[in-house]
Amino acid sequence: MTPARASGDVARKIFLIATEESGDRLGAQLMKVLRQRLGGAVRFEGVGGQSMAREGLASLFPIEELSIIGLAAVVTQLPKHLRLIRETARAVTQASPDILVIIDSPDFTHRVARRVRARDPSIPIIDYVSPSVWAWRPGRARAMRAYVDHVLALLPFEPQEYRRLHGPPCSYVGHPLTEQLSTLRPGVEEQKRRNEAPPVLLVLPGSRCGEIRHHMAVFGEAVGRLQAEGVAFELILPTMPHLLEAVREGVKGWKIAPRVVVGEQEKRAAFRIACAALAKSGTVTLELALAGVPMVTAYRVGAVEAWILVRAINVKSVILANLVVGENVVPEFLQQDCTPENLARGLREILTDSPSRRRQVEAFARIDDIMSTGNQPPSVRAADIVLATLRKSRGAN
The missing domain is CATH 3.40.50.2000 (Glycogen Phosphorylase B;)
Incomplete structure (x- = not known):
């Protein structure tokens, strides 16, 4: 009873x-x-x-x-x-x-x-x-x-x-992120840094050890390729304390050493001065969109998981930022398309005042109205x- x-x-x-x-x-x-x-x-x-x-x-x-x-x-x-x-x-x-x-x-x-x-x-x-x-x-x-x-x-x-x-x-x-906009968006001095050269490029390989393992090498090769081509940027990699060891191990083979910042406050501070980002797909893409940071996104998983996901996913984009704004403004390179060449090419575009960058900035400007409560x-x-x-x-x- x-x-x-x-x-x-x-x-x-x-x-x-x-x-x-x-x-x-x-x-x-x-x-x-x-x-x-x-x-x-x-x-x-x-x-x-x-x-x-x-x-x-x-x-x-x-x-x-x-x-x-x-x-x-x-x-x-x-x-x-x-x-x-x-x-x-x-x-x-x-x-x-x-x-x-x-x-x-x-x-x-x-x-x-x-x-x-x-x-x-x-x-x-x-x-x-x-x-x-x-x-x-x-x-x-x-x-x-x-x-x-x-x-x-x-x-x-x-x-x-x-x-x-x-x-x-x-x-x-x-979304709780809409209550945190002041921590994501730049103040006057931070906006100046966002507009200055060399541009700040964020690298966000994931929030789990497995994601870091899948993304660190290809992300490192992509930014290394950019540097070799003469593209100037300041590289910052935000992470959390429990992932720091995996990140440090992952960057050992990179040709360009990122400045690693640890913790949520440091991550948000990096968002506020960033010009562009290379990010693993996930909630972080929505954070970047709310912060007004154009991005290139990527996602890699193991072969078995990839086989399952390819057959299960039924949306035109897996990027939250794209789904929320209602159009595929953020380029996404998934699985076999996640290559250093593709990532570097996408980053070159958004690090300059290109149509691709402007399209993202204009779409992100609408996000407050779309997500308003x-x-x-x-x-x-x-x-x-x-x-x-x-x-x-x-x-x-």
């Missing part, structure tokens, strides 16, 4: 699940707004990291337990992964919360949500951060209707995609939908 749901003046119980740092930050902001909205009459339970812990969440387990790197690790850690899914789903149903909010990490959170819906259909479920149903495995959207009541989208084109794919209701709440921060819009879903559910019970 399912325990009775909280009612009257009893504090609302909200269960949240976030298993990666980015989701943890989203969850913390959501918790903060929900507490403000509910006047403190709320209890949080679930899974989260340090940011959510600071907002009062005692996580069921450390999210680091789900950090899996490499194929061999996936195989050896799979039993533990499945056990944590079972235990988390059991904890949700035992807690009988007023609502469950799953945040990103669909390989984990969606498996939990399906189990919760099967055991207790009365618990409403919100999915904060849409899986990439518009890029691959589109059938997931329709399948999500069985266990997700509302999707909170970070990208403005996603609600239309959910309607097209007959998925659950989906609302654009905004009015005067409401994403966390506020997300909290309002969580509470509206909660009230609707309580009214039906």
